[in-house]
Amino acid sequence: MVLLWGISSDGPFAAVRDELQRIGVANRFLDQQTLLRSKISLSFEGVPGGTLTTPDWSADLSAFTAIYLRPYDPRRLAALSGLKPDSPRKLRALVFEDTLTCWLEITSARVVNRPSAMASNNSKPYQLSLIHSHGFAVPETLVTTDPAAALAFWERHGTAVYKSVSGVRSIVTQLRDEHRQRLQDVAHCPTQFQQFISGSDFRIHVVGDEVFGCEIRSCADDYRYPDRQGANVEVSSYDVPPELAERCRKLAASLNLPVAGLDLRLADSGNWFCFEVNPSPGFSFYEEATGQPIANAVARLLASAGE
């Protein structure tokens, strides 16, 4: 049986849930909005065990052979809005999520993806080092609090971008003349700058052994946010060359991510650069644009854990 933990209106989450229903795989939906009314009992006596209870159902944790999760930050859930940070109900909700997360870390079930594995994405330069150690080219990067060093980096590369170091406000922006005055602000907090790589954008989804490629055409600095620059985005299927597909599989596997979305760019030089590995990819955007059966692949991956 598969456990689904998330919000019903979330695109990828809903798509996987629909596919599980369509192919007849038993599943239980743990609605994150019910976390104030859900209960968990977790134990460890040689192996993890316990019970999960929601307003609609109760199940032994050992019954779950796979889990798919796309939870939102609980502090921003509608179910918790209006509660004071130190209110007992809010603390109970946070402890519930923490206990559930603990089980996700220690269970032998297939977890897509384990929270500890997803954590590498919370530090972009940390993940960039991991990506580079697995053979992908990565852009030259400087994280600095020194305005002069930032300016020198920019001038050396001619064109550069900046983006957040963490996963918060993660939008890529190209440095332009209006940013010169603001470079002084980097003194307050380490800021990440990267060499701009000219080329074509690709999103590669790895689902177990399956690989789905998309090519993206956009003139936006960050094609995920084209409206910021009034730009268009075109997404089309891309047949991933076998050698590249294998590198993508190995990178995702090395990061312990059964499902991952890799952001690649084929540079004008012919080198494949990898910018980031998204551990909870919003694949429904690409699926809708290309018709690629990504949700179906995720559903089959989850189902196969019980075979």
Added chain:
Amino acid sequence: MIVVVGSRHDRSAVDLVSGWARYKAALLTCEDLSTPGWELRLPDRSGSRAVVSGQIVHEDDFRGVLIRRPCILDTELRHIGASDREFVTAEMNAFLLAWLAGLRCRVLNRPSGTSLCGPGWRPMQWTQAAAAAGLEVAPSTQNVPARRKRTSPRAEAPPPIEVTVVGSLSFGAPNDNYADAALRLSSYVHIPLLAVRFAGGGSTPVFSAATAMPSLRDPAVAQATCEYLTAESVPA
């Protein structure tokens, strides 16, 4: 130079720096992260430099780094405007993680992704790791909502036994069984600085808890930590 990553309000971290003055120890605080001079270069870290106690230092000058905090809290960043504090906290934690994880010198304990010091495991994750390492573990449970505690009087449990591991050394073990168990767990989880707590009262060690950020108040433990950090060879 030894760098201690901690808060200037952490008395034990400040005392360690004072005690290790002959190794040019210095405290790296969150205020240092708001000081011009940091340069982390990737993928080749050559030329990278840090700001430690207000001074710019090249990474090659580090002999060892001791981490005494699991994260930076937004409440520490009083020098950052309130509207930006949450974002800057996330950025500083993400930056420190990347910086510490890639240092070439010895780091106690190297971060993993979920904590600046070691793996950041929950108690039951430690229990599972201890069991996997071959230690006897006490059964553990966690319930949400919490169940009412028994009110009937119980026999007072003997005090726990805590063994601290620093590399291949152990401190505080009442006998070899306890020392071996603590060292085995440290080796299994690849965490060289570790405190392991066992239920007291038995001849066989029964694991109950562990932390990757043990107390270093014991002068012998502090000295062993210093020697580990300043040893010539860098562990693979």
